Amino acid sequence: MKRIIDIITTEVKAAFTACGYDESFAKVTLSNRPDLCEYQCNGAMAAAKTYKTKPIEIANAVVAALSGNCMFEAADAVMPGFINLKLGSEFLASYINEMRTSEKHGMEEVQKKETVIVDYGGANVAKPLHVGHLRAAVIGEAIKRMGRFVGHQVIGDVHLGDWGLQMGLIIEELRDRQPQLPYFDEAFTGEYPSEPPFTISELEEIYPTASAKSKADEAFRERAQDATLRLQKGYAPYRAIWQHIMKVSVADLKKNYSSLQVEFDLWKGESDAEQYIPDMIQGLIDKGLAYESQGALVVDIAEETDSRELPPCIIRKSDGAALYATSDLATIVEREQDFHPDHYVYVVDKRQELHFTQVFRTAKKAGITAVDRRLDFVGFGTMNGKDGKPFKTREGGIMRLENLIAEINEAAYERIMENRTVSEEEARETAKLVGLAALKYGDLSNQATKDYVFDIERFTSFSGNTGPYVLYMITRVNSIRRKYEALCGEQGIAVRDNSVVQPPASEPEKTLMLSLARFSEAIQGSFEELAPHKLCAYIYELATALSHFYDTIKILAEEDKERQAGYISLVTLTRDVLRTCIHVLGFEAPERM
Ligand code: ARG
Numbered sequence: 001m002k003r004i005i006d007i008i009t010t011e012v013k014a015a016f017t018a019c020g021y022d023e024s025f026a027k028v029t030l031s032n033r034p035d036l037c038e039y040q041c042n043g044a045m046a047a048a049k050t051y052k053t054k055p056i057e058i059a060n061a062v063v064a065a066l067s068g069n070c071m072f073e074a075a076d077a078v079m080p081g082f083i084n085l086k087l088g089s090e091f092l093a094s095y096i097n098e099m100r101t102s103e104k105h106g107m108e109e110v111q112k113k114e115t116v117i118v119d120y121g122g123a124n125v126a127k128p129l130h131v132g133h134l135r136a137a138v139i140g141e142a143i144k145r146m147g148r149f150v151g152h153q154v155i156g157d158v159h160l161g162d163w164g165l166q167m168g169l170i171i172e173e174l175r176d177r178q179p180q181l182p183y184f185d186e187a188f189t190g191e192y193p194s195e196p197p198f199t200i201s202e203l204e205e206i207y208p209t210a211s212a213k214s215k216a217d218e219a220f221r222e223r224a225q226d227a228t229l230r231l232q233k234g235y236a237p238y239r240a241i242w243q244h245i246m247k248v249s250v251a252d253l254k255k256n257y258s259s260l261q262v263e264f265d266l267w268k269g270e271s272d273a274e275q276y277i278p279d280m281i282q283g284l285i286d287k288g289l290a291y292e293s294q295g296a297l298v299v300d301i302a303e304e305t306d307s308r309e310l311p312p313c314i315i316r317k318s319d320g321a322a323l324y325a326t327s328d329l330a331t332i333v334e335r336e337q338d339f340h341p342d343h344y345v346y347v348v349d350k351r352q353e354l355h356f357t358q359v360f361r362t363a364k365k366a367g368i369t370a371v372d373r374r375l376d377f378v379g380f381g382t383m384n385g386k387d388g389k390p391f392k393t394r395e396g397g398i399m400r401l402e403n404l405i406a407e408i409n410e411a412a413y414e415r416i417m418e419n420r421t422v423s424e425e426e427a428r429e430t431a432k433l434v435g436l437a438a439l440k441y442g443d444l445s446n447q448a449t450k451d452y453v454f455d456i457e458r459f460t461s462f463s464g465n466t467g468p469y470v471l472y473m474i475t476r477v478n479s480i481r482r483k484y485e486a487l488c489g490e491q492g493i494a495v496r497d498n499s500v501v502q503p504p505a506s507e508p509e510k511t512l513m514l515s516l517a518r519f520s521e522a523i524q525g526s527f528e529e530l531a532p533h534k535l536c537a538y539i540y541e542l543a544t545a546l547s548h549f550y551d552t553i554k555i556l557a558e559e560d561k562e563r564q565a566g567y568i569s570l571v572t573l574t575r576d577v578l579r580t581c582i583h584v585l586g587f588e589a590p591e592r593m
Contacts (some may be wrong), residue, residue, distance in 0.1 A: 015062045117335055167228075272331075
């Protein structure tokens with residue numbers, strides 16, 4: 001199906017052409033004065049300059065050309081030259097009916113299917129997942145799903161931090177605790193145990209202990225650095241420990257991500273890029289891009305148009321160690337080779353913006369990727385507590401994601417029990433869905449770059465711009481459908497589940513239909529701008545229109561059975577569109593709540 005805005009534009013273009021004006025002036029937008037009209041065209045103003053006449057004359061002519069066109073109920077020319085449009089009821093209803101019977105509610109998939117890599121999650125192996133990683137997971141998952149829905153081939157990669165100093169710290173801490181392990185016996189030649197020397201909870205305790213120790217104990221820190229370097233050079237006993245760390249940690253990460261309904265196609269990490277580093281660095285040297293500066297190897301990335309001075313990208317430290325940027329550049333080499341992506345999206349804390357600017361510019365300068373390749377950094381802000389400081393536990397420690405989820409589910413459970421229409425058991429299950437919706441929508445409805453306040457109280461509320469409110473509106477449709485079926489039973493008439501939606505006869509009906517009709521634009525626009533908050537805004541608008549409709553139109557009391565069945569179809573489509581939207585954002589609705 002064509003997008004409604006494109007259908008309208010085509011019609012307005014024809015009117016411009018018929019009046020002798022170029023069709024490029026016929027740009028139609030959603031009205032910014034919903035009290036006056038539904039769509040508008042301001043092209044007469046620009047055309048007036050070209051044709052050296054008054055805008056209102058052009059607007060009048062175009063409006064005259066549109067008269068009698070049943071796509072529009074009203075087309076008005078307003079000073080100084082606005083063209084205000086209201087859609088015809090029949091036209092709108094037929095568009096809605098076509099949506100009902102089309103795949104993806106009539107959204108046409110992109111014509112040029114692109115391969116998109118979404119790099120998100122970014123958990124660091126052996127460190128517990130904390131709320132800092134929450135935003136990366138939630139926003140990245142939404143972007144991945146939006147891209148897929150609009151028709152791209154999207155690959156999600158968790159890109160683990162699995163190659164850094166934390167590994168050396170764990171190795172040395174393990175040596176201090178269990179020096180008898182074969183990994184620490186230089187003379188050992190047998191096979192290393194297949195069982196890891198720690199459980200996940202031990203591992204999670206080992207890392208912070210070792211990290212604290214390294215700050216107080218210089219010698220320990222040096223040992224850890226040395227162990228990291230040996231690991232990276234391929235020293236077999238340390239590789240064996242590393243395998244254990246990976247296995248134990250990744251299993252735990254998978255569990256945590258799956259409770260967030262976040263799924264990755266690739267479980268790659270910094271370690272996978274390691275093998276591409278030497279050639280990549282050599283390439284930078286051969287091209288004359290990398291040069292020595294104070295013992296380090298660097299690439300200049302500053303451009304004349306920069307508003308501030310950007311430091312060079314450091315490729316190799318003076319001690320020969322690779323850096324974060326080195327690893328990200330090598331990862332691009334790997335991704336180019338494996339997937340030839342058309343588009344890269346990195347969903348990472350906005351404090352890493354400079355890093356990504358350096359990496360992107362170096363990658364393009366060096367031809368690691370094409371100069372016109374789309375490399376996007378979606379930087380997100382901090383999740384704060386009510387005190388405006390980064391979110392912490394009540395005790396002031398770092399909140400583990402698991403506990404955060406448990407806390408929000410508990411709050412959702414209490415809300416559900418307030419209404420008390422379901423069994424305790426069902427309420428527990430429902431609370432998981434409601435809790436996840438609260439958590440994800442609470443995050444996604446904010447523009448990613450902004451910091452936001454994590455407010456369980458507000459996020460779990462069943463009213464206002466929240467996830468639970470959207471779920472609640474979906475379940476209200478389920479409930480009205482059940483009541484409608486029961487009513488048909490009582491009245492001995494057939495349930496008409498697939499009736500045609502009638503042309504709108506009232507404001508709430510039309511408002512709901514206008515909102516529904518914008519589904520394709522909403523979802524495509526949100527992906528193009530990599531802005532899940534825009535899809536949230538659309539969802540909220542649609543849910544509010546549904547609520548308005550539901551509160552004004554007495555569906556069950558409607559005498560005209562044809563019209564009543566049309567109402568049921570309309571709210572059912574609305575529910576389905578809402579369900580699709582939240583699924584694309586990464587959460588689901590219960591049957592009732
Ligand atoms: N592990 C990193 C961190 O915790 C995030 C990784 C982001 N992705 C990337 N390609 N650099 O900060």
